[in-house]
Amino acid sequence: GSSATGSTMRSVSFLLFMAPVATASPVMAGFGSGMTAPTDTDILEKLQSLYAEKLRPLEKKSRYNEMAEPALSDAWFEAKPMVLLIGQYSVGKTSFINYLLGRGFAGSRVGPEMTTDRFVAVMYGDAEKTTPGNALTSQPDTPFHSLKKYGTNFLNRLEAAALPSPILKRVTLVDSPGVLSGEKQRDRGYDYNGVVTWFAQHSDRILLLFDAYKLDLSDEFKDVMKLIQAYDKKVRVVLNKADGVSPQDLMRVYGALMWNVGGVIPSAEVPRVYIGSFWDRPWQNTGMLDLMEAEENDLIEDLVTMPQNNVMNKINEIARRARVVEAHTHLLAHLRAKVVAKWYGKREEQARLCTPEGLLAAYEQVQREHDLSRGDFPLPSRMASVLRAYDFTDFYKPSVERSKKLKALRELTECDIPELITRLHSVQKRRQASKASIVEGFRPLRNVRPPPPDHLFEKKLERQAGVAQPSVLRAMRASPWAQPSSHISSPAAALRRGELSAAEAAPEAAPEAAPEAA
Numbered sequence: 001g002s003s004a005t006g007s008t009m010r011s012v013s014f015l016l017f018m019a020p021v022a023t024a025s026p027v028m029a030g031f032g033s034g035m036t037a038p039t040d041t042d043i044l045e046k047l048q049s050l051y052a053e054k055l056r057p058l059e060k061k062s063r064y065n066e067m068a069e070p071a072l073s074d075a076w077f078e079a080k081p082m083v084l085l086i087g088q089y090s091v092g093k094t095s096f097i098n099y100l101l102g103r104g105f106a107g108s109r110v111g112p113e114m115t116t117d118r119f120v121a122v123m124y125g126d127a128e129k130t131t132p133g134n135a136l137t138s139q140p141d142t143p144f145h146s147l148k149k150y151g152t153n154f155l156n157r158l159e160a161a162a163l164p165s166p167i168l169k170r171v172t173l174v175d176s177p178g179v180l181s182g183e184k185q186r187d188r189g190y191d192y193n194g195v196v197t198w199f200a201q202h203s204d205r206i207l208l209l210f211d212a213y214k215l216d217l218s219d220e221f222k223d224v225m226k227l228i229q230a231y232d233k234k235v236r237v238v239l240n241k242a243d244g245v246s247p248q249d250l251m252r253v254y255g256a257l258m259w260n261v262g263g264v265i266p267s268a269e270v271p272r273v274y275i276g277s278f279w280d281r282p283w284q285n286t287g288m289l290d291l292m293e294a295e296e297n298d299l300i301e302d303l304v305t306m307p308q309n310n311v312m313n314k315i316n317e318i319a320r321r322a323r324v325v326e327a328h329t330h331l332l333a334h335l336r337a338k339v340v341a342k343w344y345g346k347r348e349e350q351a352r353l354c355t356p357e358g359l360l361a362a363y364e365q366v367q368r369e370h371d372l373s374r375g376d377f378p379l380p381s382r383m384a385s386v387l388r389a390y391d392f393t394d395f396y397k398p399s400v401e402r403s404k405k406l407k408a409l410r411e412l413t414e415c416d417i418p419e420l421i422t423r424l425h426s427v428q429k430r431r432q433a434s435k436a437s438i439v440e441g442f443r444p445l446r447n448v449r450p451p452p453p454d455h456l457f458e459k460k461l462e463r464q465a466g467v468a469q470p471s472v473l474r475a476m477r478a479s480p481w482a483q484p485s486s487h488i489s490s491p492a493a494a495l496r497r498g499e500l501s502a503a504e505a506a507p508e509a510a511p512e513a514a515p516e517a518a
Helices: 002-018 038-061 074-078 093-101 145-150 192-202 219-234 247-264 289-304 306-340 346-353 356-370 380-387 400-433 454-464 472-478 491-497 509-517
Strands: 082-086 119-124 129-132 158-163 172-175 205-211 235-240 273-275
Touching: 038 074, 038 306, 038 400, 082 093, 082 192, 093 172, 093 205, 145 192, 192 219, 205 219, 219 235, 219 247, 235 247, 235 289, 247 273, 273 289, 289 306, 306 346, 306 356, 306 400, 346 356, 356 380
Parallel strands: 082 172, 082 205, 119 158, 205 235, 235 273
Antiparallel strands: 119 172, 129 158
16 A cells, blocks of 8 residues: 555656646747757856846946846846848738748738738747737836837737747747838837837847839838848848749849848848748749749748857847946946036036037047947937936946946956857757758748759758759759749750650750750
8 A cells, every 4th residue: 555655656746747837927928938958048047147147237327228228138038039020011021921830820911002000029829819019018027028118109009929830939020010101101100210129129130021023212211221230240131022023134133132222231241132932822933943942941941040049149149238338337437527527517518528529539538548449339429319318427436336347247248258158169069960950840831832842952951061062053954843934945945844855855955965964
């Protein structure tokens, strides 16, 4: 009897140990990064404790959270990577998300007119449900909590849609309203540019979608693109509906797109451009089919491997934030000293410093005294407008406490963060040694289009192994199911399709087939 009782108790203990523990509230379901390895979780927990111990106290005392960026919540460290989709209306943002999911999500509509009038965070959930914006931002432990500052008009146009989809286990997709022209864009009833800036700052990837038929950029869309210029490392460009034009016209469209984007976002590096048609519709022009299939595969791989880079991106963000907070703290101490040093005329001195010219002179002096980088200071025009609301004599003055906080901040940037990066590199090396391809499980389901050809994936594996590949044109011509455009027809092409025998295709096919055989 006692042995049976002991066996029963051990079974009950085992079941209790194995039972899942529900730690997330209903609104938080789908936010946590469940795909990170335990070693990654350890590094994130250490990074979170370092931020709370060495950086956040100085942010609060120096009023950085009031003047620049809100404090990072605990949910930020646990959240999945976020992908923001931006584009003019009817470029295919919602269709793109539906294609990745293999289905529509709650509230999604597709049409030639503007069908999306709100920001929708599409995330993973065991059951399909929708959470309105007011409820979504009401909990302080969610990544979207700080969005409540944009007011009720915006929160009424914000929601989260949860549904079970494999790719949502790795990323959260954010659909945005199409950028309009003229007064319609300016009369949205909330600070649209401020909201876009918030999402760009908190996103790990920003996809700029363009329609191959509509490359003209409105002034309002140019303004939005300038807002994300500071986050150009996150930006990827998607040229959608590319199968609607012939291969020759597609090259012209690509050139025009690069010209337009380069004129708005000047950058030394050209952003990665993915060319394709991201919806489950029949292919129209198939002359560049292999190219578009390969581009789609690369884009899916970029999205589903983002969790593997999530920890490094968060470390990079904390390092950037630490440098900016240090420059901010020294700047405010310098401005305070300038005003306090005046026996009279303090108000006039503060007004002089609250100008772009006065701040530029202050930047140069603080940069020299503390060996800081000019790039860690904010734009003078923006900072001047923020400082006008404050009394400089109330700023955080030099003290023993302030010196200890700055010393801890330097330890964070010079010792703690390099140590975390070293640990992360060792984790990534171990993972790389036994890594298998994960893209296959997240490839969009197709009901209308045929599946991608196997030879594309074989070439991908060969490229990863360092095997030289033929040109895109050579690969496209070798495809067993890519059909030539309607205006191209030759005996050699018919020979490849099996419509003619070698004797019927001679003599034209022989010279063309020879390089392929070689």
